[in-house]
Structure formats: C-alpha cells, structure tokens
Amino acid sequence: MMTPQIIEKINLFTPAEKITSKIICGDSFDILKEMSPNSIDLVVTSPPYADQREKTYGGVSPDKYVEWFLPISGELLKTLKPTGTFILNVKEKVVNGERHTYVLDLILSMKKQGWLWTEEFIWHKKNCYPGKWPNRFRDSWERLLQFNKQPKFNMYQESVMVPMGDWAKNRLKNLSETDKKRDDSKVGSGFGKNISKWVGREMAYPTNVLTMATEISNKNHSAVFPKELPLWFIKLFTKEGDIVLDPFLGSGTTAIAALELDRNAIGIEIKEDYCQLAIKNINEQLKKYGKN
Ligand SMILES: C[S@@+](CC[C@H](N)C(=O)[O-])C[C@H]1O[C@@H](n2cnc3c(N)ncnc32)[C@H](O)[C@@H]1O
Numbered sequence: 499m500m501t502p503q504i505i506e507k508i509n510l511f512t513p514a515e516k517i518t519s520k521i522i523c524g525d526s527f528d529i530l531k532e533m534s535p536n537s538i539d540l541v542v543t544s545p546p547y548a549d550q551r552e553k554t555y556g557g558v559s560p561d562k563y564v565e566w567f568l569p570i571s572g573e574l575l576k577t578l579k580p581t582g583t584f585i586l587n588v589k590e591k592v593v594n595g596e597r598h599t600y601v602l603d604l605i606l607s608m609k610k611q612g613w614l615w616t617e618e619f620i621w622h623k624k625n626c627y628p629g630k631w632p633n634r635f636r637d638s639w640e641r642l643l644q645f646n647k648q649p650k651f652n653m654y655q656e657s658v659m660v661p662m663g664d665w666a667k668n669r670l671k672n673l674s675e676t677d678k679k680r681d682d683s684k685v686g687s688g689f690g691k692n693i694s695k696w697v698g699r700e701m702a703y704p705t706n707v708l709t710m711a712t713e714i715s716n717k718n719h720s721a722v723f724p725k726e727l728p729l730w731f732i733k734l735f736t737k738e739g740d741i742v743l744d745p746f747l748g749s750g751t752t753a754i755a756a757l758e759l760d761r762n763a764i765g766i767e768i769k770e771d772y773c774q775l776a777i778k779n780i781n782e783q784l785k786k787y788g789k790n
Contacts, residue, residue: 517739517762518763519762519763521750521765521780523773526746530766535577536580539583539652539736541745542732549591560591564600564603568608568611574745575611575613581650581652582646583644583651584645585735587727588640588643589639595633601641601643614645614647619706620641621642621710622707623638624638642727655703659701660701660703669693673694679692680692708730725754725758728742728752732759738761739760741764743764747773748772749772749775752765754780757783757784
C-alpha cells in the first residue's frame with residue numbers, strides 16, 4: 499500500500515486571514531481514521547461508480563459497493579461537525595437490463611449507521627451525448643444525496659437565490675383568493691404556501707434540480723464533475739473560512755471551488771498521478787486568482 503503523502507499549501511490573503519489547501523495522496527479510509535472528530539463543515543464528493551472505471555482507477559463491484567463504502571461513510575460521520583453536511587454524487591448503473599439497487603441499499607445502510615438522509619438533489623446534465631438503447635433512453639441526470647448528523651444544520655439559503663423568472667409575470671398577475679392566504683397542502687404533507695408573498699420580489703429560492711453548465715475544462719481525468727456543482731453546495735452549506743473535504747478528490751475540482759470561495763480545502767486521492775494532477779490544477783487556479 500502507498501504510504502500517505504501529505505502536501506500542504508498555505509495561502510495568506512491578509513495577515514489575519516489564512517486559507518489552507520491540504521492535498522493528501524492516500525486511501526480515504528486510512529486518512530480519515532487519523533482525522534479529528536467533528537472538524538469538517540462540508541463533504542462534497544463523487545466516489546468511483548460501481549465497476550465503471552475499472553481501467554483507470556479500479557472499479558467496485560455493484561454487489562460489494564455498500565460493503566466497500568460503509569467504513570468510509572462511518573469515518574465521515576465521525577469527522578463531520580454536527581452542523582455539517584455530506585453531499586454524495588452517485589448514480590446506480592444498469593446490470594442485466596435493470597437498475598442495480600446499490601444506491602438505495604447504501605442510503606438504507608447509512609441511515610442505520612446514524613446518518614439522516616435529509617435531501618436528494620438532481621444534477622440535470624443538459625449536454626449528454628445522443629444515443630440509442632433498446633430498452634431505455636440516454637441518462638441525463640445524477641443523484642446528489644444529502645446526509646446530515648442532525649435535523650438542524652448550517653444552511654445559507656440566501657447565497658443561492660435565483661431570479662424569479664417569467665413564471666412570476668403570469669402567475670402573480672391575477673391572484674385568486676386562495677393565493678392570498680396560506681394554502682395548506684391538500685395531501686396533508688404539512689407544507690403550505692402563500693403565493694401573494696412573492697409579488698414584487700426579484701429573487702426566489704431555487705429548486706432541488708440543478709441545471710448548471712456542464713462544460714468540463716479538465717480533460718486529464720476521466721470522471722470530472724463541473725466546478726459549478728461543488729461551488730453551489732459550498733455556497734449553500736458553508737461560510738468563508740470553513741473547511742470543505744473531498745475524500746475522492748480526482749483532479750481537484752472541489753478543492754479549487756473551495757479556494758475560490760475562500761474556504762479551506764482538504765482533498766484525498768489514492769492515485770499518485772491524479773494527486774499530482776490535483777496539486778497542479780489547484781496551483782494554476784491559485785495563480786489565476788492571484789492567491790499564491
Ligand atoms: C469519480 S472520481 C472523482 C472526480 C472528481 N470529482 C473531479 O472532479 O475530478 C473518483 C476518484 O476517487 C479516487 N479514489 C478511488 N478510491 C479511492 C480511495 N479509496 N481513496 C481515495 N481516493 C480514491 C479515484 O482515483 C478517482 O480519482
């Protein structure tokens with residue numbers, strides 16, 4: 499096994515403000531075991547998908563996925579602050595003509611492990627390749643599962659507000675009587691809305707479907723996610739100076755996003771060449787932003 503190699507980079511913006519990016523080359527499980535409990539504000543990560551990238555970084559069989567991931571999520575549970583959030587990007591693959599259930603099994607097992615499954619976001623990939631399959635259409639979305647340690651966690655909703663859009667022009671023009679008072683859900687969900695409250699407002703809270711640009715600039719890693727994805731979650735769940743961890747760092751996207759928003763970053767990557775690629779990408783980004 500590769501000896502964990504720790505490369506630490508410290509950037510000073512002002513004498514009072516110190517933002518650190520720590521990139522660790524090694525196995526997440528081994529490194530996480532050594533990390534302090536309750537020390538991380540946000541985990542954003544995209545682990546290897548089941549069997550998907552065998553040729554590049556070793557796949558995990560769909561049947562063994564939960565067994566492989568649980569020790570790591572157990573360490574993340576220890577490492578995350580009680581007010582912190584864990585965002586897990588994962589999508590089940592098709593095996594023998596049907597969707598495998600390892601993601602669903604993983605959610606149930608993580609709940610037993612002590613996590614709360616608080617939310618699920620959909621990443622709508624608008625630029626996926628055209629294609630034809632005999633029994634399904636092309637896949638253009640992935641899951642971003644949100645887990646927390648407790649129901650009350652840090653969330654800065656104002657930081658991701660979106661313009662109201664054309665919807666408001668028509669919908670808010672002629673309000674019915676129901677629209678003017680709190681209208682409790684007819685299905686008994688406990689949710690209620692008072693649409694008139696939004697008249698005259700320019701910004702609204704977003705939905706849980708994310709449609710950010712999916713242009714990926716880094717071609718040296720085979721499974722990169724767009725920087726907009728971690729940027730959005732970092733804005734939503736952390737504030738400046740907080741600590742963001744990606745235990746499957748790949749080319750360094752999460753760390754780059756964290757540094758761009760003045761959050762401290764910790765990244766763990768098992769493959770030596772990806773680890774070096776992440777360090778190179780982070781350094782380039784720091785130069786671009788004049789933070790180095
Ligand atoms: C899906 S990729 C992450 C890509 C990343 N989000 C990006 O934008 O570049 C998963 C990464 O996890 C790494 N990995 C796999 N098993 C690991 C482990 N046990 N510990 C640390 N890294 C691991 C792989 O080498 C791969 O680079």
